[in-house]
Structure formats: structure tokens, C-alpha cells
Amino acid sequence: MKDQTPLYALITGASTGLGKALAQECAQRGMNLILVSLPDENLKSLCEKLKKDFKIEVFCKETDLTDRQSVVEFAEWVTNNFAVNVLINNAGIGGTQRFTDSTIDYLDDMIQLNIRATTILTRLLLPELQKHRKAYLLNVSSLAAFSPVPYKTIYPATKAFIYHFTRGLEAELQDSNVQVCVLNPGPIMTNSDVSKRINSQSFYIKLSIMTPEEIAHIAIKKMFRGKSVIIPGFMSRLNAFLIRLLPEGIRIFVGTQIFKRENSKTQNHASTSNRSKQPAWKQPDQKTAAS
Numbered sequence: 001m002k003d004q005t006p007l008y009a010l011i012t013g014a015s016t017g018l019g020k021a022l023a024q025e026c027a028q029r030g031m032n033l034i035l036v037s038l039p040d041e042n043l044k045s046l047c048e049k050l051k052k053d054f055k056i057e058v059f060c061k062e063t064d065l066t067d068r069q070s071v072v073e074f075a076e077w078v079t080n081n082f083a084v085n086v087l088i089n090n091a092g093i094g095g096t097q098r099f100t101d102s103t104i105d106y107l108d109d110m111i112q113l114n115i116r117a118t119t120i121l122t123r124l125l126l127p128e129l130q131k132h133r134k135a136y137l138l139n140v141s142s143l144a145a146f147s148p149v150p151y152k153t154i155y156p157a158t159k160a161f162i163y164h165f166t167r168g169l170e171a172e173l174q175d176s177n178v179q180v181c182v183l184n185p186g187p188i189m190t191n192s193d194v195s196k197r198i199n200s201q202s203f204y205i206k207l208s209i210m211t212p213e214e215i216a217h218i219a220i221k222k223m224f225r226g227k228s229v230i231i232p233g234f235m236s237r238l239n240a241f242l243i244r245l246l247p248e249g250i251r252i253f254v255g256t257q258i259f260k261r262e263n264s265k266t267q268n269h270a271s272t273s274n275r276s277k278q279p280a281w282k283q284p285d286q287k288t289a290a291s
Contacts, residue, residue, distance in 0.1 A: 005083070006032050006057060006083070007031075007032065007083050007084070007085045007086075007132070008031075008032045008033060008034050008057070008059075008082045008083060008084050008085070008086070009026050009031045009032070009033055009034070009084070009085070009086035009087075009088065010033075010034040010035075010036070010078060010082075010084050010086065010087050010088065010125070011023050011026070011033065011034070011035055011036070011088045011090055012036050012037075012065065012088070012089055012090050012091035012117070012121070013036070013037060013090040013091030013092065014033075014035035014036060014037055014043065014046070014060075014090070015035075015037035015038070015041035015042060015043045015046060016037075016041065017188065017212050018090060018140065018185070018188060018212045018215060018216060019035075019037070019090040019091065020046060020212065021211075021212035021213045021215065021216035022088055022090060022216045022219065022220065023035055023046065023050065024050070024213070024216070025213070025216040025217055025219075025220045026086070026220060027050045027053070027054040027056055027058070028054065029220070030054065030056060031056065031086065032056050032057040032058070033047075033050065033056065033057070033058045033059070034058075034059050034060075034061065034078060034082060034084070035047060035058065035059070035060045035061070036060070036061045036062070036063060036065070036074065036091075037060075037062060037091075038062060038063075038064055039062040039063075039064075040062075041062075043060045043062060044060055046060075047059070047060040059082070061074060061077065065091055065112075065113055065117040065121070066108075066109050066112040066113045066117065067112075068112075068116065068120070071116075071117050071120045071121055071124075072120070072124065074121075075120070075121055075124035075125055076124075078125065078128070079124070079125065079127075079128050083128070083131070083132070084125060084128050084129065084135075085129060085132040085134065085135040085136065086135065086136045086137075086138075087121070087122065087125050087129060087135075087136070087137050087138070088138045088140070089117075089118040089121060089122065089137075089138070089139045089140060089162075090140045091113055091117060091118075092110075092113055092114040092118075092140065092158070092159075093109060093110050093113055093114065093155075094110065094114075094142075094144075094152065094155035094158075095152070095155065096151050096152055097151065098151060099153045099154075102154075107154055110154050110155065110158060111154065111158060114155075114158035114159070114161075114162065115158050115161050115162070118139060118162060118165075119165065122137065122139070122169070126178070129177075129178050130176060130177060130178060132177065133177060134177055134179070135177055135178045135179070136178070136179045136181070136223050136224070137166075137169075137178055137179070137180045137181070138181050138182070138183060138219065138223050139162050139165070139166045139180075139181075139182050139183070140162070140182075140183045140185075141159045141160075141162040141163040141166070141182050141183060141184045142155075142156070142159040142184055142185060143184050143185065143186045143231070143236055143239060143240060143243070144156035144159050145159035145160040145162065145163040145184060146160075146163075146184075146240060146243045146244065147243050162182065163182055163184065166180060166181070166182035167182065167228070167229075170228055179223070179226055180228070181222070181223050181226075181227055181228050181229070181230055182228070182229055182230065183215075183219045183230045183232070184229065184230065184231045184236075184240065185210065185215045185219075185231075185232055185233075185236065186208045186209075186210065186232075186233065186235065186236035186239060187208055187209050187210075188209070188210060188211070188212055188215060189209050189210070189211050189212075207235050208233065208235040208236055208239060210232060210233050210236070214232065214233070215232045215233075218230065218232040218233075219232065
């Protein structure tokens with residue numbers, strides 16, 4: 001195997017939050033980028049800024065990865081035009097609301113983006129990754145993957161899928177050139193709306209908060225060091241330990257108390273129907289807050 005030049009890192013959900021921070025972190029390391037997000041999220045502006053600031057090649061693609069055909073077409077565009085040795089599956093959505101208040105579209109978008117898009121994109125781009133001397137696959141899961149979470153229901157289930165999918169794939173590829181790793185962040189501070197929701201929680205939860213930039217720096221550093229499971233921050237690692245230690249019934253009880261309150265406050269700001277009608281990636285802050 002011989003590396004082609006130039007090589008690119010592909011990052012999904014790259015316009016805001018953690019995805020944007022991951023793009024900036026990779027750019028600072030001199031990596032060429034392919035960034036993807038929904039249309040009308042100022043992705044082109046980000047691409048131009050990264051090109052100018054870091055003197056790298058950056059290509060952007062606006063598409064909806066909740067649509068299966070769009071995922072296939074996007075993967076074909078990438079493999080036909082670029083040499084990719086880093087794939088970061090970051091795109092995903094989440095939120096806090098009672099399951100019976102959720103619309104079918106809201107639930108379906110979450111499943112299609114969080115599970116199907118990541119799975120199909122990984123399958124279609126893995127042969128490209130395997131062409132290179134060394135390649136990396138990073139899937140973004142969540143601390144929520146380690147336990148059922150009432151009032152989030154589907155979100156932790158999708159992130160549990162990502163965690164187990166990635167760990168299984170890592171075992172399959174352990175003798176290959178592809179380093180496979182999964183990122184499990186806790187709560188992420190993005191914008192003022194997320195800040196208000198997180199700041200309404202307990203002091204203990206506030207201690208776990210990290211910025212997207214902090215998480216991105218840890219994620220990329222540990223990815224290149226070959227870390228399989230990346231849990232950024234001491235408090236998040238402590239929480240992961242406690243989650244595994246506590247009986248499931250206690251975890252569910254605590255989660256109910258926390259997120260039932262958050263759901264009530266969310267309902268006071270906007271109706272569930274209005275939020276769920278937004279395109280999948282129009283809710284990135286719900287994802288990061290739910291991590």
C-alpha cells in the first residue's frame with residue numbers, strides 16, 4: 001500500500017458544534033479536509049476561512065444524510081475524487097422530549113442519521129481507507145450510550161449502536177491498516193441556548209461540561225495515538241465508571257429526575273412539533289446537550 005497525495009480527512013456534521021471544532025483541530029494539524037453538512041449552514045464560509053488561515057485544501061458538500069440515496073451519492077463523489085485516510089462520522093441529532101410527544105419524522109430522522117448514515121458511509125468508504133499505509137476511523141457516540149435515558153429514549157439507543165458497532169468493527173480490522181476508535185463525550189457547551197439548559201442542571205452535571213474545542217483536541221490526539229475508546233475529561237471518565245457500577249434501575253431513576261425536569265423546561269420554550277419539523281442537522285445543539 002502506498003499513500004496518495006494529497007490526503008484528506010472527511011468530517012460529517014461539520015458546520016457547527018463539535019463537528020466544526022473537529023474541522024478546526026484537523027486544520028491546525030495541516031490536514032486537508034472534506035466537510036459535509038445540510039445546506040444553508042454557512043459551511044462554505046467555514047471552508048474558506050480554514051483554507052485561508054491554515055493554507056490547506058478544503059472541499060465542502062451540502063447534502064442531507066438522512067436520505068439513503070444522498071449518502072450513496074456523497075460516498076461515490078468522495079471516492080471518485082479524493083484520497084481519504086481519515087473518516088470522522090460526527091453527524092447526529094438528539095433531544096429531550098417524551099417519546100409519546102415525538103413525531104414519527106423526528107424519530108425517523110434520528111435513526112436514519114445517527115445509525116444508517118454512519119453505517120453506510122463507513123461501509124462505502126472503508127475500501128478507500130484500506131488503500132493507505134495508515135488510516136483512521138472515528139465514530140462519535142456519547143456517554144449516553146452506556147445507559148438507558150428516559151425522555152431521550154431513542155438517542156442513547158442510537159449511540160449505543162454506534163459504540164457497539166465501532167467496537168465490533170475494530171476487532172474485525174485489528175490486523176489491518178485502519179485504526180478504529182469511538183468518541184464518547186459528555187455534555188458539550190455550544191451556544192447560549194445549550195448553556196441555559198445545562199446551567200439549569202445540578203452542580204455535579206455542570207462540572208462535566210466541556211467545550212467543543214476541548215473535546216476535539218483530545219479526540220484527534222488520542223485517535224492518532226491509537227486509543228480505541230475515547231472519553232474526554234476526568235468527570236466524564238468518572239461518570240462512565242459510575243454508570244457501569246450502578247444498577248440499571250438506579251441509573252434510570254436518576255435519569256428520569258434529571259431529564260423530566262429538562263423536558264418540562266424545553267416545552268416552555270418551544271413546541272415539540274415545531275422542533276421536530278426541522279431538518280435533521282438543524283438540531284445539532286440538542287445532540288450536544290444530550291451527550
